[in-house]
């Protein structure tokens with residue numbers, strides 16, 4: 001059963017499936033007021049708060065819905081900051097939503113291209129629509145799930161230029177709607193499972209990409225693991241990381257791809273003042289996003305390692321920019337197709353956001369006996385372990401090392417040299433490193 005409700009103090013009518021027990025009680029004047037009166041979830045003892053609210057006469061269903069929503073709002077702060085306290089979520093909607101600092105970058109492509117009305121196809125709880133509307137664009141936010149569309153309507157309440165429509169995104173007549181830009185973020189999960197085949201996404205990637213026959217300005221959020229050879233040659237593909245964690249890739253077409261076709265990495269990092277800073281890395285020689293990434297020769301073996309080891313940001317790795325970074329850093333991979341780069345030069349400020357750099361202290365063989373001896377001799381009690389190209393779980397190694405001392409070290413488990421079977425080649429090694437303090441500009 002579906003019912004429409006008018007929220008107190010707003011002009012918007014929310015269409016909400018009334019059998020949704022987690023949402024319907026909140027979209028009443030009583031429910032909305034109760035939710036607004038709750039302190040942040042971290043300051044609540046849910047058991048005693050629930051009891052007190054029921055004693056005040058609120059129904060158990062409303063109390064449960066309000067406490068659940070307050071918990072989701074708390075979790076949502078990492079994506080939406082202070083806005084989260086005015087929004088509504090489902091666990092799935094929150095999980096899939098684009099965090100605001102990333103959606104702001106999406107939206108800025110539409111304003112930069114001079115567009116005015118954008119269709120957000122598969123808008124979810126409205127993360128991207130909020131950013132588009134926040135930059136003054138008129139937004140048609142389309143979502144086929146009734147509950148999720150209701151949440152998007154609430155979340156976009158502050159933006160009169162945003163309209164939420166509960167419909168199949170593929171049924172929208174873009175030209176009749178006066179749309180001059182499209183953003184799509186296909187659902188990549190089904191029943192809790194991640195779907196790796198883009199044709200199983202909803203809508204399927206090929207159908208979304210076909211929309212550029214109707215609207216040149218198309219942007220699509222995709223899984224960061226999407227293979228390069230599946231990328232259309234006319235897009236600019238940009239991988240995004242937030243504080244070093246890869247979160248997505250965006251495919252940008254027509255006027256939204258101001259860089260032209262190719263691949264790049266966008267690293268978002270907090271500066272010393274807490275504000276998010278954007279850093280872009282691109283290889284000007286890569287003008288076809290579907291081309292295989294350039295490769296670079298590794299060092300010959302341990303004896304050729306430089307003073308520093310740089311680990312590229314995941315967005316740069318996914319964008320196929322390791323060879324470009326290696327050239328720019330005058331460095332080489334420590335092993336064949338290993339994304340640890342060895343060199344002597346610290347990264348310049350423009351490259352620093354794209355690498356984590358360490359000073360190399362020692363090289364040990366990747367043999368349990370030698371590593372146990374190291375632990376005993378140096379009195380190690382804690383180990384930070386990273387690895388690339390080695391199939392050894394750090395936890396298993398740590399457990400077999402009997403760490404009982406006071407000392408601590410950072411180890412990089414990896415393979416050294418080429419894979420060609422030469423005497424020095426492709427050997428397992430442990431690089432003992434310590435952090436190189438670097439400015440992110």
Ligand SMILES: C[S@@+](CC[C@H](N)C(=O)[O-])C[C@H]1O[C@@H](n2cnc3c(N)ncnc32)[C@H](O)[C@@H]1O
Nearest residue numbers: 096097098122124126127128144168169185202
């Ligand atoms: C990944 S989520 C979008 C998240 C959104 N960008 C945000 O930041 O909140 C994808 C959404 O598309 C919706 N969806 C999937 N197929 C659709 C279709 N054919 N028409 C409309 N919505 C669809 C799903 O229900 C889901 O809510």
